[in-house]
Amino acid sequence: MAKAQIQNWFEWKRQCALALCSPCTRHVLRQFAHARFRYYVAKYLHRTNLRNPAVISVEDRQAWHLFESHLELKTTRRGKAYKNWLLSRANEDEEGAIQALESGASLIVRDVVREFMRKEISPPRTMSLSRPLNDDFARPMTMADLLPGEIDPTSKVEMREYSELAGGHAGDAFDDMKRREKIAVFCRSMGISLAHHVVAEITGCRKSSLSNSYRDAITRIASHIQHKYVKEDSESVKTLTLMTVQIVKEKVVAWAKLEKSCARLFKVAE
Amino acid sequence: MSKLKNIRRDPPTKHQEAQLVAWLNEWALYLELYAIDAATREKEGWAGTAPVDVIPAAGQIRLFPPVSTALRSRPVYVAVLQSEHDNCFLVAPYGRFAIPATPGELSTGRECAAVRVLCLWNARALPADVLRSTWLVDDMTSLELSEAIAVHRNLKKGTGLPEGLGLRIGPPLSHPADPRQIYINREDAFWDAVLSETCNLPRGLSLTYLPWLEEPRDRREMRIAAEEGAVYAVAKRFSVDNSDAVIVVSFDDEDRTCRFRVQTAEDEPCAELDACRIETPGGEVCTIEDCRAAMKADHLREGFCITDLAGRTLVLHPLN
Known part of the structure; x- marks a missing residue:
């Protein structure tokens, strides 16, 4: 049966469009796209407790159309090269071929669902610029803090001075960091949960210890700069602190690329 | 005396605010869907042989084959x-989202x-x-290419952007807690993995060469004239992995064409490779039909490969 399923996909590639395929192939592939589409939608609704799911139903023909056209640059053979990518995952004579092919198709359907959601529905927790951020720096922050605005061209000289100061402070701060702190900062920089089992294996620590390590590292940087520039205005000190933390994070990521124990963490990230 | 001077900033535009909100919403959507099915991310499996397509040139959009772990996890398009x-x-790679995240997108x-x-x-x-x-x-159109280069040059050298491009790049990124930092770090690491894996790919092994075409014409003809029999008169035979087909390539000196015949080991016509394509690095293509194909010899000087309907390159072995 797996061989027959593979042949459906190869027929689709040979014929260029599903409409030109046999009725059996049309049915099988539409059902595949429809089933995967509904799977991801259902899981997303469950995770986000979104109400009124009826708006997110599509027919099998539409599910297939969304899948088939998602990566189609043009209606030429070259423009549909994603089919090469998809079918090249499977050697039809080998065991597991249909799984390899369908896993690739599922990756595409997941992106199709994401695109569909983006266009058709409002997310359950819509972002707004007044939404509070996780407070890493002991000061209230909102999304608006992510967009401080373009630097006035007349301040570019000052900005360079800030960059130099921040670079110096970041170098000292990085040198003072313990390995556990570096890994905690790296994980946060890559969006890896500190509770991930790989993180625990590498550090020998639980999430709570690593969270404390992260907070200690960042707080130490902020406290040092606050103390050193105690007579300066708070906005300037905040700017310098943020720049220093950013450079420290970049140094940590660069360090992790060379640190053998972190190789597994890159795979966790994606 | 103050050590830290005031930084003056222009307030963010409404367009930048809207872009940031839209991107953050798309990012949240992506994280939710991505977390659903870890098993879907990629399956280890058959990698196959890399294709051979036309020689690269500025302005092309190309797609990587799924021949490594990173490249199997998603289709990777580049400009x-x-x-x-x-x-x-x-x-430069194309991104996963509809909205540019930063001024570098x-x-x-x-x-x-x-x-x-x-x-x-x-x-x-x-x-x-x-x-x-x-x-x-x-x-890409010439405008697309020039705009891409302008943005890249502005990133590297601060040369400024042509009018109108400012609305098509992403909002500024500076805060260390901005979720876009995570996105940037992940995409950077992903591209590192792609390069690390692809640059270890065997290259050139997919091409097959016809020895009597490799020499410059004048030297070859001089050598042939000195010999009793024309070397190029001997047809080249190739077996094909995972197939019973034998490919026989002969050279027709009258019209300087190489003729391909696909046959069995018993010299009977074999249709197994019908619809497969003979392709050259120079972009010439012909399709095998009724067990035969033909291509000008000059096009085959840098080698050729044969691809099946799935775009996979067949592995040939010379038999003589």
């Missing part, structure tokens, strides 16, 4: 920006999800022979 030293090309204006946003901040130099093992998908 070829310009040639570089050491037979390399500067390429450019909204292309194309509708296809694969190529809506070009990530110039992540541009790298790739060897030409690695790029040859990717599929050519489309060509």
Whole structure:
């Protein structure tokens, strides 16, 4: 049966469009796209407790159309090269071929669902610029803090001075960091949960210890700069602190690329 | 005396605010869906042989084959920006989202999800022979290419942007707690993995060569004249992995054409490779029909490969 399923996909590639395929192939592939589409939608609704799911139903023909056209640059053979990518995952004579092919198709359907959601529905927790951020720096922050605005061209000289100061402070701060702190900062920089089992294996620590390590590292940087520039205005000190933390994070990521124990963490990230 | 001078900033524009909110919403959507099915991310499996497509050139849009772990996790499209030293090309990957995340990402204006946003901040130099093992998908317009290069140059050298491009790049990024930092770090690491894996790909092994075409014509003819029999009169035979077919290539000196015949070991016509394509690095293509194909010898001078309907390159072995 797996061989027959593979042949459906190869027929689709040979014929260029599903409409030109046999009725059996049309049915099988539409059902595949429809089933995967509904799977991801259902899981997303469950995770986000979104109400009124009826708006997110599509027919099998539409599910297939969304899948088939998602990566189609043009209606030429070259423009549909994603089919090469998809079918090249499977050697039809080998065991597991249909799984390899369908896993690739599922990756595409997941992106199709994401695109569909983006266009058709409002997310359950819509972002707004007044939404509070996780407070890493002991000061209230909102999304608006992510967009401080373009630097006035007349301040570019000052900005360079800030960059130099921040670079110096970041170098000292990085040198003072313990390995556990570096890994905690790296994980946060890559969006890896500190509770991930790989993180625990590498550090020998639980999430709570690593969270404390992260907070200690960042707080130490902020406290040092606050103390050193105690007579300066708070906005300037905040700017310098943020720049220093950013450079420290970049140094940590660069360090992790060379640190053998972190190789597994890159795979966790994606 | 104050050590820290005031930084003056222009307030963010409404457009930048709207872009940031839209991007953050798309990012949240992506994280939710991505977390659903870890098993879908990629399956280890058959990798196959890299394709051989037309030689790379600036302005092309190309797609990487799924021949490694990173490249199996999602289709990777790149824009070829310009040639570089050491037979390399500067390429930039296209992004996963509809909205540009930072000033280093450019909204292309194309509708296809694969190529809506070009990530110039992540541009790298790739060897030409690695790029040859990717599929050519489309060509950028000259305007698309010049805009991409302008954004890249502005990133590297602060040269400024042509009018109108400012609205098509992403909002500024500076805060260390901005979720876009995570996105940037992940995409950077992903592209590192792609380069690490692809640059270890065997290259050139997919091409088959016809020895009597490799020599410059004048030297070959001189050698032939000195011999009793014309070397090129001997047809070249190749077996094909995972197939009973034998490919016989002969050279017709009258019209300087190479003729391909597909047959069994018993010299009977074999239709197993019908509809397969004979392709050259120079972009010449012909299709095998009724067990036969033909191509001008000059096109085959740099070798050829045969691809099946799935775009996989067949592995040939010379028998003589």
